[in-house]
Amino acid sequence: MENQQELTEIIDKIHACEQEIGKAIIGQRDIVRQVMLAILADGNVLLEGVPGLGKTQLVKTISNVLSMKFSRVQFTPDLMPADVTGTNLIIKENDKNTFQFEPGPIFANIVLADEINRATPKTQSALLEAMQEKTVTVGKETYELPQPFMVLATQNPIENEGTYPLPEAQLDRFLFKLNVDFPTKEELKAIMDVTITNRTVELSAVMGGDEIIKMRTMIKDMPIADAVMDYALSIVVATHSELSEAPEVAKKYITAGASPRAAQAMIKTAKARALMEGRFNVAFEDIDFVAYPALRHRIISNFDALSEGISNDDIIREILEGIQPV
Amino acid sequence: MRLQALDDFIKKKIQEARRRITMVLLADYLLLGLTVGMGAAALIMVITLFVPVYYAPILAAASVVLGLITGFVITLVKRPDMRRSALLLDSRGFSERVITAYERAGKEDAFSMLLKQDTKEKMTGFRAKNAFPMKPVAKRLAVFCILAVVLCVSGLIDSPARKQARQNHAIAMEAKKEAEKLKDALEKIEKQEELSAQEQEELKELFEEAKKEFKEAQSSEELEKAKERLAKKIEQEMKELLAEDKKDTARALLDMAMEMNPDLSEEEKKQISEALNELSELSEDVKDALEQAKKDGLESLSEEELAELSAKLAEAAAKLTDEELAAALSKAASAMSAEDLESALAALSDAQGDMIAAALDGDGTMSLAGLGSGTGNGQGAGAGNGGSGQGTGAGSGTGAGDSSGGGWYNGGSQGSQSQETYEGDYVSVPENYQDNDNLTGTPTDGDSYIQEGGPSVTWDGIRMDYQKVIRDYQKRAYERMESGKYPVDYQDAIREYFENLNK
Numbered sequence: 001m002e003n004q005q006e007l008t009e010i011i012d013k014i015h016a017c018e019q020e021i022g023k024a025i026i027g028q029r030d031i032v033r034q035v036m037l038a039i040l041a042d043g044n045v046l047l048e049g050v051p052g053l054g055k056t057q058l059v060k061t062i063s064n065v066l067s068m069k070f071s072r073v074q075f076t077p078d079l080m081p082a083d084v085t086g087t088n089l090i091i092k093e094n095d096k097n098t099f100q101f102e103p104g105p106i107f108a109n110i111v112l113a114d115e116i117n118r119a120t121p122k123t124q125s126a127l128l129e130a131m132q133e134k135t136v137t138v139g140k141e142t143y144e145l146p147q148p149f150m151v152l153a154t155q156n157p158i159e160n161e162g163t164y165p166l167p168e169a170q171l172d173r174f175l176f177k178l179n180v181d182f183p184t185k186e187e188l189k190a191i192m193d194v195t196i197t198n199r200t201v202e203l204s205a206v207m208g209g210d211e212i213i214k215m216r217t218m219i220k221d222m223p224i225a226d227a228v229m230d231y232a233l234s235i236v237v238a239t240h241s242e243l244s245e246a247p248e249v250a251k252k253y254i255t256a257g258a259s260p261r262a263a264q265a266m267i268k269t270a271k272a273r274a275l276m277e278g279r280f281n282v283a284f285e286d287i288d289f290v291a292y293p294a295l296r297h298r299i300i301s302n303f304d305a306l307s308e309g310i311s312n313d314d315i316i317r318e319i320l321e322g323i324q325p326v
Numbered sequence: 327m328r329l330q331a332l333d334d335f336i337k338k339k340i341q342e343a344r345r346r347i348t349m350v351l352l353a354d355y356l357l358l359g360l361t362v363g364m365g366a367a368a369l370i371m372v373i374t375l376f377v378p379v380y381y382a383p384i385l386a387a388a389s390v391v392l393g394l395i396t397g398f399v400i401t402l403v404k405r406p407d408m409r410r411s412a413l414l415l416d417s418r419g420f421s422e423r424v425i426t427a428y429e430r431a432g433k434e435d436a437f438s439m440l441l442k443q444d445t446k447e448k449m450t451g452f453r454a455k456n457a458f459p460m461k462p463v464a465k466r467l468a469v470f471c472i473l474a475v476v477l478c479v480s481g482l483i484d485s486p487a488r489k490q491a492r493q494n495h496a497i498a499m500e501a502k503k504e505a506e507k508l509k510d511a512l513e514k515i516e517k518q519e520e521l522s523a524q525e526q527e528e529l530k531e532l533f534e535e536a537k538k539e540f541k542e543a544q545s546s547e548e549l550e551k552a553k554e555r556l557a558k559k560i561e562q563e564m565k566e567l568l569a570e571d572k573k574d575t576a577r578a579l580l581d582m583a584m585e586m587n588p589d590l591s592e593e594e595k596k597q598i599s600e601a602l603n604e605l606s607e608l609s610e611d612v613k614d615a616l617e618q619a620k621k622d623g624l625e626s627l628s629e630e631e632l633a634e635l636s637a638k639l640a641e642a643a644a645k646l647t648d649e650e651l652a653a654a655l656s657k658a659a660s661a662m663s664a665e666d667l668e669s670a671l672a673a674l675s676d677a678q679g680d681m682i683a684a685a686l687d688g689d690g691t692m693s694l695a696g697l698g699s700g701t702g703n704g705q706g707a708g709a710g711n712g713g714s715g716q717g718t719g720a721g722s723g724t725g726a727g728d729s730s731g732g733g734w735y736n737g738g739s740q741g742s743q744s745q746e747t748y749e750g751d752y753v754s755v756p757e758n759y760q761d762n763d764n765l766t767g768t769p770t771d772g773d774s775y776i777q778e779g780g781p782s783v784t785w786d787g788i789r790m791d792y793q794k795v796i797r798d799y800q801k802r803a804y805e806r807m808e809s810g811k812y813p814v815d816y817q818d819a820i821r822e823y824f825e826n827l828n829k
Contacts (some may be wrong), residue, residue: 007436223437225426227413280441281426283416326413 007280010215014040014276017065017206024061024201025054026194027187033276034178034293035062035152040272042216043175043265044131044151046116046166046297053180054191055154059112062152066212067205068109069146075119077162081126085136086143101138106130109146109209113153117163124170127151131173148212168256168300175265176290177297179313222271224282229267231325232287236263238319239299249318253305258298265294284325292316332442333431337408339449340428344411346454351404353460355397361466363393364473371480378491380498383481418457420448497549501540504553508533508540511582518575529575532559535801555828557583562793636660800824 014036021032031047035058038045047055056072063070073084086104090097105111106127116124130136134145153174155166171177183191194201237243240257241250250257270286277286296312305315367386374382406414412425423445430438512533516526536556543549560583567576584599639659644652661669803824807817 007440221435221437223426223430223433223441225422225429227409227425228422279421279423280437280444281421281423283421283423285421326417 007218007275010211010218011275011278013207013211014215018276020065020203020206021058021061024194024203025058026190027183028054028058028180031058031178031180032062033273034176034269034290035059036276037269037272037290038175039066039148039150039212040215040219040275041175041265041268042148042150043269044153044173046171046174046177047152047154047180048157048177049154049180050158050182051156053182055180056112056114059110059152061203063110064203065206066110067208068148068212070110070112071105071108072112072114073105074114075116075123077118077120077164079119079123081123082138084123084126085130085138088139099139101141101143103143104136106136107143107145109148109150111149111151113151115155116153117155117165119164121164121167124164124166127153128170128173131170146209148209148216171297172259172261174297175269176293178293179296219268219271219275222274222280222282224267224271227325228270228282228284228287231284231323232266232270233263234323235287235291235295235319236260236266238323239295239315247319247322249315249322253301253308253310253315254299255302256300258295262294262298266290269294288320291320329432329434329439329442332427332439332446335446336424336427336442336449337431339452339454340408340412340415340424342454343415343457344406344408346458347411347414348401348405350458350460351406352398352401353462355400355404356394357397357462357466357470359393359395359397359400360390361393361470361473362396363390364470364477366390366393368473368476368480371477374487374491375480375483375485376487378487378494380491380495382488382491386477386481415457420445423448493546494544497543497546498541500546501543501549501552504540504549505537507582508537511578514578514582515575518572518578520572521575529563531801532556532563532797535804551825551828555825558828559793559797796824796827800827 018032018036021036022029025032035045039062047058049055059072060070073079082104084104084106086102086107088099089102091100092098111130113127116127130145130149131151134147134149136143136145151174155163193199236258237245238247239250239254239262240246241252241254242257246254246257266287267282269290270282273286273289274280274282292313295316299312299315301310301312301315305311366389370379370382370386370389373379379385408428409425412428413422415424416422423441427438427442427445430441512530515521515529518526521529536552536559539552539555540549543552560579564576564579567579581599636659639655658669661672803812803820806812807820812820
């Protein structure tokens with residue numbers, strides 16, 4: 001019964017978080033929700049959108065509301081891995097020179113890797129261990145990152161010159177890839193009201209890192225029906241064009257399908273979404289909701305899709321339409 | 327306790343939904359099956375407006391019933407289980423709460439209990455009837471109504487094809503009935519010990535052929551013709567059987583013929599049967615005397631013997647109940663007393679021939695003249711000629727004779743033989759069958775026929791019965807038609823040819 005009370009409180013806190021974030025972030029409700037899902041599901045997020053859409057603002061707001069340590073790294077071509085992870089400095093102590101590890105900006109709860117595709121692959125890969133293992137290895141030492149830890153990276157889809165597209169292995173480490181769209185006219189007006197006036201938004205911390213960790217543990221116990229699980233797995237399997245049961249759209253446009261991490265991401269985040277919706281079970285609609293952000297960066301479309309202007313979201317939509325949950 | 331109550335509540339709701347879903351499915355598939363069945367039925371009824379099919383209403387009804395059964399079977403197959411029912415229930419706005427709660431039955435963890443409580447709250451006031459309404463698909467219902475109208479209207483029209491179908495059916499039924507009678511007769515005949523295996527086989531073939539003709543009859547005329555043909559064949563068989571003194575089989579055939587004759591009433595059949603019995607018994611009495619007379623010639627009989635024979639016939643005639651038979655016997659007695667053995671035998675034979683003809687043809691119009699008059703002529707000629715002679719070379723002549731013994735009952739066969747005229751190449755052999763330098767070949771005991779003709783003797787070839795030859799030809803021709811050896815365009819002409827021959 002105690003757990004039931006805790007669960008109810010958690011749901012309330014999540015809703016309070018969303019409301020608090022909504023004060024500073026105008027519109028982008030789905031993006032906010034999906035970032036929250038990634039946080040609750042212990043995942044990293046890649047935000048893609050043109051500059052000025054409030055990506056950095058969103059990450060900052062979330063860190064404020066969640067009362068967690070936030071750091072930002074602006075990725076540039078000359079950024080070195082040590083600039084991210086930290087390095088060993090020679091420190092003179094008691095007339096002796098010793099090496100002392102100086103943690104880099106990655107040692108925070110929420111790390112904003114701004115314009116991640118501008119850094120060289122070497123620097124990008126410095127994030128790999130941190131994102132997956134939640135550790136950083138410098139020299140012979142491995143350092144634990146603070147918990148909860150997540151990377152929120154941004155990239156600009158239109159400026160390709162001087163950029164280094166993220167390799168598939170690294171993309172797969174991101175739980176979600178979110179496309180930040182341009183706001184509507186009404187939302188834009190509201191943004192103007194907040195940003196070009198003297199009005200300031202006071203944000204209060206709703207919960208802390210410990211509560212996030214507790215939520216993550218509890219969410220793992222969220223029940224999911226076999227039929228719902230089958231549905232999620234069917235979607236992932238349907239992205240593999242090499243399988244005989246793959247739908248026509250996959251065979252036509254997909255070169256490589258989603259990895260098992262995609263299935264894990266979908267189910268984990270669907271559980272979180274169910275809780276955010278005030279339910280204690282995962283529904284088909286939860287799977288549908290998380291399918292786009294969980295799959296769009298994990299499937300590699302071919303030239304036919306590119307030439308016909310078929311996006312990964314279009315492919316996912318068609319796959320979802322082709323699978324009947326009941 | 328609370329857990330059990332929650333689990334029971336959810337299970338009960340799923341069962342309620344399951345029952346309702348089954349009902350909806352049943353109604354849906356029954357309507358679908360009925361619509362498809364009615365479509366087929368309407369199609370059958372419309373087609374049979376132009377194509378004669380007697381069983382069209384039964385087929386139409388069967389297709390409707392089949393449609394219903396199919397609908398029922400599909401419902402049984404598609405009837406959802408509890409999990410499927412829970413999922414269908416969830417699709418009515420429960421967001422997979424029900425299936426998850428159902429799968430978590432017996433689990434008491436925080437999530438499960440909250441889920442079950444939440445599910446119960448959401449389902450309070452839930453009515454399966456509202457969630458799964460029994461609304462037939464409008465389009466399907468419309469199609470069903472249209473088909474029902476088409477079916478009713480097309481069923482009420484009495485087209486020429488339908489009339490034709492009824493007629494064809496009546497013919498088929500009659501043919502079937504006749505075939506059944508043939509089967510019964512065949513069983514009786516198979517029991518006849520007096521028949522050799524070959525004879526039984528021949529009769530079987532005859533009946534099988536007749537059954538086939540009955541089945542193939544397309545009109546009442548064709549059926550009548552087939553029956554006529556059978557009657558002729560039976561008549562022929564009876565003649566042969568009587569000639570060979572196989573009266574039991576002949577009687578069995580006659581009984582069958584009477585049975586198949588629709589023109590005979592039961593009373594008439596009884597009368598004919600009794601008359602034939604009387605005649606048969608009579609024949610035993612006078613047979614020996616007649617045999618003797620025939621063998622020795624009337625000249626050998628004394629006046630007393632002739633009178634005695636005549637008296638026997640008159641006495642027999644007096645005992646008979648059948649008037650016609652009695653009259654015939656009286657005539658025979660008179661002829662005998664007038665020393666006219668020929669007329670006496672003819673009169674007796676006529677009596678039996680009339681009976682057989684009456685049995686085969688209700689109005690007695692079927693001609694069995696050969697059986698009567700033929701006997702008379704043949705016997706006369708045979709008795710009159712005779713003697714022996716010896717000549718040389720081949721020649722032609724008119725031969726008539728009685729080569730085989732037998733009573734009045736085989737006279738028909740002899741008569742028909744006696745009327746045949748043989749011309750062409752044949753050799754003569756002396757009566758004593760001794761080797762003769764003037765003749766070629768050797769007389770045999772088989773099918774050779776020794777014919778005496780005045781000063782010369784002749785030996786003709788193997789003789790075969792005309793009807794048998796035609797029957798064999800017909801059988802062979804029909805077999806070849808079946809195997810497709812004759813062009814289809816000619817088959818009618820061939821059939822017609824044989825039918826005309828049989829007339």
